Amino acid sequence: MMDTRPDAVKLDGAGPVYDQIRRAIRDLVVSGQWPPGTSVPPEHALMEQLGASRMTVHRALVQLAREGLIIRRRRSGTIVASPPASHAMLDILSIPQEVEKLGQAYAYEILSRSDGKPAPDIAERFGLKRSEKVTHLVVLHRAGGKPHVLEERVIHLAAVPAVATEDFARVPPGDWLLQHSLWSQAEHAISAVGAQSEEAALLDIAIGEPCLLVERRTWNQDRPVTAVRLLYPGPRHRFVGRFGPYGQV
Amino acid sequence: MMDTRPDAVKLDGAGPVYDQIRRAIRDLVVSGQWPPGTSVPPEHALMEQLGASRMTVHRALVQLAREGLIIRRRRSGTIVASPPASHAMLDILSIPQEVEKLGQAYAYEILSRSDGKPAPDIAERFGLKRSEKVTHLVVLHRAGGKPHVLEERVIHLAAVPAVATEDFARVPPGDWLLQHSLWSQAEHAISAVGAQSEEAALLDIAIGEPCLLVERRTWNQDRPVTAVRLLYPGPRHRFVGRFGPYGQV
């Protein structure tokens, strides 16, 4: 057995007791004073040491377990977890918000629209059956007058019937959908591609210029709602995320 | 006042009661039966309706509130929240894990190493002061014999003294650091760039070919630990993440 004499848990008197306990233990873990594998004192011991009831200690520990900092097993006790494979959290803002955050003027333009059964190339690009009725849109978003991102989207009429009577004159499709549709699952994929000729022309860059491609598909209870390809030109654009181990912010 | 007659909460008898309640309400929210703004019945009402104690109901509601699905205020009651700006969660695996997941053989090679004060071009690329001592590494990771990703990394000697005596012969630097260093903050940036000549040669692609560039910097309590640039060739590579509204999985 390893020596697992843990440094004492110290409360700071600020806020609810269960949260003081939670923070105290969290700090011991993230500061490395309790490295992974350290055994956390059992509830009864903490209860005595801290003068709190077992349920209060329990509440703190349950929450830490849900956050992934500790692992609890009946009879075996509680140990500090190893930091899991991290997730990078990237904020997904709507495009108008994104541009506004850059401090630039936002504008958009619907370049094309078609309704009904999809053309073969579109069906293939989005993995659609030819029989599924969709609305297909190409939208150019501008920031400060310059092309910011090229959006190509299909919206499933079965999932969002209201799209048939919407012309997207005032609100771009992404934002409109947030208001007029529901989704329960989404999938993102981020990759780098070279701009094709048409895309390059619209984005005002050279053919083959590297672009960030974000492909997002959303479903509501396994029924597809919308799929979108967002093409961001070159090194101009980057996704940034900040986070801590154990998935914290 | 809006009509806020909520559909009944129904338990399914599977697992702990508090979790049945949590799931039942979560499902009503994510399915849209309780749209944002709907008022959730007060604890006493749910308690009677479900035959559970107030603390049990409370536990479910507290958890839903922490997950951001509902908003609770004393006296005002509980309402369904609006979905927040989403985040895309991307799994960040270590590179060996990443390759293994692809079902390919993993290998890596240290292409260069230098210790001490950084050369000017390196200092600039990573935003270092000339006086900070670092170890600078270039590593090529292969999957199934082919170049998978080119890694360029600096490790701060002040934060990780042990790096001075490690040759990374058995474990690549990224994985080694997970074992031998602590971090409390990290920042990712993902962008698309064209391969420069040297990079292209090492990755066995054409100059200018689009690549995904992941730049990650980590700190421990505001002191820099390591910074890395990972260059993934072309459309071969994509980051994928799945998630739901309200930040769920």
Added chain:
DNA sequence: GCTTGCTATTTGCATATGCAATTAGATATC
């Protein structure tokens, strides 16, 4: 050695109880 079963430890869950904090809405007062 191997398996089987017992026992004590530790966490998990649910309840009942009581009080504190917040505040919407009603009421009283100016």
Added chain:
DNA sequence: GATATCTAATTGCATATGCAAATAGCAAGC
């Protein structure tokens, strides 16, 4: 009408209690 005050609804927190479930470690039996 405006303002101050009160009241009651609602959530937040902590405790005490009891039992259930899992299981590590030990003991007994083969």
